[in-house]
Amino acid sequence: METDKNDLTRQDEEIAAHEFEAEEKRDRHDFGNWPEAVxxxxxxxxxxxxFAFTG
Structure with missing residues (x-):
C-alpha cells in the first residue's frame, strides 16, 4: 500500500466520512474505549x- 504525501498532512475534517471509515478499517486498530477510561x-x-500534597 503506497501512501500519497498529501494524505499524510490531511486533517480529519478535510476527509469525507466514507474515506475516514475506509482509513480506519485499513489501520485495523480498534482499542475500544478503555484508553479514554484509563x-x-x-x-x-x-x-x-x-491537591493532597500541596493543600
Missing part, C-alpha cells in the same frame, strides 16, 4: 495527588 482515571489520580 486516561480519565489517571487524570483524576494526578489531580488528587496535586
Amino acid at each position: 486516561g480519565l482515571v489517571a487524570t483524576v489520580i494526578v489531580i488528587w495527588l496535586i
Whole structure:
C-alpha cells in the first residue's frame, strides 16, 4: 500500500466520512474505549495527588 504525501498532512475534517471509515478499517486498530477510561482515571489520580500534597 503506497501512501500519497498529501494524505499524510490531511486533517480529519478535510476527509469525507466514507474515506475516514475506509482509513480506519485499513489501520485495523480498534482499542475500544478503555484508553479514554484509563486516561480519565489517571487524570483524576494526578489531580488528587496535586491537591493532597500541596493543600
